[in-house]
Amino acid sequence: MKKVWLILFVLLLAWLSLFVGVHDVSVSGLMQGDELQWLLLVKTRVPRTISLILAGGMLSVCGKIMQHLMQNKFVSAGTIGMMDSARLGILLVMLLFPNSSTLLRAGVAFIFAYIGVLFFLSLSRILPKGDPMILPLTGVMFGNIIGAVASFFAYQFQLVQNLSSWLQGNFSTVMEGNYELIYVTVPVFIILYLLAYQMTVAGLGEELSTSLGMNYQLLQFIVFALVALGSSSVLIMVGNIPFLGVVVPNLVSLFYGDHLKNTMSITVIFGSVFMLICDILSRVLIAPYEIPVSVVVGMIGGGLFLFLLVRRRKG
Structure with missing residues (x-):
């Protein structure tokens, strides 16, 4: 029943997202057949709302899966260098193929994101296991190194502004005809959901899952490829959204527990709710101007992240 209420809230x-914005779109105007309002609704508001729901759900469930498989509550695509690796790939495409299609950029971003996460998985095997903060801190440093390389080349070839503006989390540029790649997240989630039982077992650890007859490393390779694909498609379409993949899964764990299979769909719903709320706030806080949603997510998510850190220390 709680899940039904969450769906209704989404x-x-x-x-509400369909009718909030600089330009007026109202139910009465639509019923009267106002062509401009119908155009705005179909061309911008509906694509934007769909993108918010899919992006929030995808990033949240990717964070939940990574935290479960790596047995660490503070791991996400943004804290293991995956997004920085994808950013480096996008920069190389912009340098070598300035007029490349979105599909090519997405493909290269996925490849670099996957290489980055595989490299970090190898690195994680040699890290000390005592303190759970070692893994995310190492991931942040790893991501910063990759980010520094990307920034160096961006400054060298005067692409800093292009890269920064293009990858800043912002849904204001989402329009019909240039956002459809984000639908890749739908089959990715379906496949991940079908693998939920295997991932739940794998979260018990490599030794135990292998003793139960599971090919642990193969499952990791497949799952992290799906995670890289889903996360990079969101990055290409709407930019980088900070903290979402860490905060939402931890909030879900507080209320619904840590069982991956039982909480995957709830994590998706929570992520969509969080993203929709932040985007609506980004449109109304300084209306008629709009704040990039990544700023709002960063402020709220950062505060919640600090709360989770304090709660962990007290626990």
């Missing part, structure tokens, strides 16, 4: 926020 639908309510999605409805």
